[in-house]
Amino acid sequence: MNPIHSIQRLAPSLLCSALLLAATATATAAAPPARLLPQQQRITDAAIQADLATYQATQARIQALNDGGRPIRDYHLSKAQCWLDVSFHEYTRNDRSDFPQQALAEADTLLVGMEQGVQPLPTDTPLVNQAKYLRDDLWQRLRVLQQAPGFSCAQQQAACGEVELVHAGNEFNQQQWRHAKPYIQIAEELVNDAEAAARQCA
Template sequence: MTVTHTTLRFARPLLTVALLAGLSGAASAQQAQLLPQQQRITDAAIHADHATYEATQGRIQALDDGGRPIRDYHLSKAQCWLDVSFHEYSRNDRSDFPQAALGESERLIVGMEQGASPLPTDTPLVNNAKYLRDDLWQRLRVLHGSPGFACAAQQVACGEVELVHAGNEFNQQQWRHSKPYIQIAEELVNDAEAQARQCDVAPAVVAAPGPLVANVLFEFDRDGYRDIRTYSLESVDRALASIAGEKLQLQGVTLVGHADRMQGRGFDANQSLSERRARTVRELLIGRGIDPAKVRYEYRGDTQQVQQCDGVTPRAALLECLLPNRRVEVRFNVTR
């Protein structure tokens, strides 16, 4: 599946609407309220809600005009909360998600308007969104503490919001509907890590770049080269291209093989399955010119599930949902 981005964010109707006519000043208190769901049935009601979105967008624009750049973490996050709220509203989401996401956007806007410090960095799982892809959340947490965070803040903020968006879709319509937003989040995490590595920070705080991470995904109970999801190889090739493009030195590659839980947690065969997958990826990397002496592998069986998929049915949907667990994590360890 291909996801198209605009600048950083995504092609959504809100970003193409003429927003600022008649907005001469930003409000200083939270007031962005959508009409109750049962009233969203007339043109007048929808028009009123659109006006609420436009006013909120105007407040973001006013903050930007006042000197806070859109690449700022909190302004970016306010924009991305607004984007996902409007996206779901436009798709006729009748849950509390559009209002909750709009509320998170405005919570940040009010803090910025009032000059609050420090501003919050938490990312609530609004509307009881499912917590998905712990591996991506962990990578985002690492970025918050990295020297290059200032250059990656926009991607980090939107990656966090998209993971919540995905979790909300998972609750409503299971994996098939959350998958596109997971993909958006994963691309944002990859972009954020690249931006952080390339950030022009003061020499005193320059640290060794973190590893480049890719995940090679396998079909259920399979471990051969032909059993790899082809699109997952793109993450490996992007990492190799980044190493060359950023003139990084490859010190080594660590491969960690994994399996899903379908055969039962602790199933002995999952250990050997995850090992065979790691070996397959090792041969794949050697075929791409990586020195065999630099590649080491380990395997974890089903002990580290990054996607739980509780309650997903039928079996075909469950297998697809568990796909991120059937992986070999590829960690390219680099130096400048």
């Protein structure tokens, strides 16, 4: 076979692959920070649609990372998803505080790190919007879990347990313990499930 002819046949497909990779890299690098409109502007259908588009775009980035091979149960992908979920949950409940934006920003920070291949990625869990630190016993159990031999099987539950504790602390600040209780219970169940998964995995 003539090597020149082989190269000529391969060139278009190689060029397409290169262009696709370049476009993907450019899109990732150019992704703007995920920002919601200021709460005082969320009074029109157009403003709300713009915020929903931001949520959809952030969800698409999570899906793209999973499509690229990052497991859904991965600690950082799970944590980004849970930050996105609690942000959207409070946004749709008309939370007028900074919590929806700050929780979304945490998801965005993790996504940027994963998209850019940052190592190591952070494992801290900020108390966004000055959320109250609740249930030290659960936080302590989560810290122990991170060092457990079976943590690889408990990543998703642990990550979301951390986020739900922050969510509960935010609700406590707004309407005290009764309002925080459902999210504390979610965190309790997630920590229990994480410990069980770690034991089975070890």
